[in-house]
Amino acid sequence: MRIAIAATGAVLFACGAAALAVGLGAFGAPADRPLLDPALARFAGERGWFLPVATGVAEIVALVGQLWLVVQARGVVHRWWPDVDPETRGRAAAAAEDLGRDARAMPGVGDVRVRLTGTADRPRLLVRITCAGDTLISEVYGELGAGPVERYRRAVGMPDLPVVVRFHMAVPRPGRRRRPHLEPA
Template identity: 40%
Template sequence: MDGGIRVGTAAAGGTLVLCAAALLGADAVEAVLAGVRAGAHGTRAAADPVLAPSVVRYAARHGWFWPAVAGVAELVALAGAVGALRTVRAAVLRRRNALDGPSRMLVRAAAIDLRRDVLAVPGVRDLRFALTGTRRAPRLALTVACPADAPLGALLAALGDGPVERFRRAADLPALAAVVRFRPGAAALRRGFVARRRVGEPPHMDIQHREDRCE
């Protein structure tokens, strides 16, 4: 599944957030401690400048100081850039797929069967689906309209064991992860912008768009 990408992105995002929080927290703690110290030591410490002359002298005396600060800043900037790129990539791959040509051919053929199989499952009224992710981490997102009293657990198991597993094999995507969004009580699903562009099956697949445009 898309786990590699998403876990990596989540870890990178979390690390960035924690780094930012730690930086801010460290500054805040320093400021607050200095304030407390100033209060404890009376007016002398309170009257000390925030940028002490000793700090300026230290930086001037040691030639490595500013290059080291620049290096750390570069590393932080690099981490930020990598984090931003990974976040964008993950967001794009949640909506689009990056499959190669042969995989697309297989998926296109399997998609028609998938739609037919899912609609044949008792309790399924309508279906919308999209294949996203990469070949190494593909993800099938299904939206299923079903009756309000449908047993969702059993329906999910039926979809997972039947149509999704068959699609996994037919499309030759053993790592495929499937996410099913149930719409209990919905008679039919509203089609989105992409699906409105053409009438055909399956309505929400990238693969199909190209086919429809060819026609």
């Protein structure tokens, strides 16, 4: 969906830039020539309703676009800065350190990132775990849910906090050579 929105935005930006360039006299067009075709200008002049309706539609589209941007920005803000009180935020940071330390102690787990996100009405915990390629994910998931996640929920005071766990495998990328580790002599 983001690719389609970006492509649409790029096309609209290019159309606007081209119209501005033509209006300023680029592409060999005289600058005093009207931007609209004379037939379209005549049509708009003969029908008094055309320009107010076109303006109204353009304003509605612009308003919908601005509302969409506000909703998207709000989502990004809540993803990075949860809408909870400062006391809960402090408890969440301390509990996240404990959860990360406990998860890293599990066999096969390399890196752990913990983040409390969402709003005050709908908070959630995001846990990103990087494991070795031969790690049994089900065992890590079971141990994580039985111990560290429950302790996090108790520490934060949210016993029904939804948790999203994302596992990533730490495998070397193809085509990249690892440099041999040389011991100093």
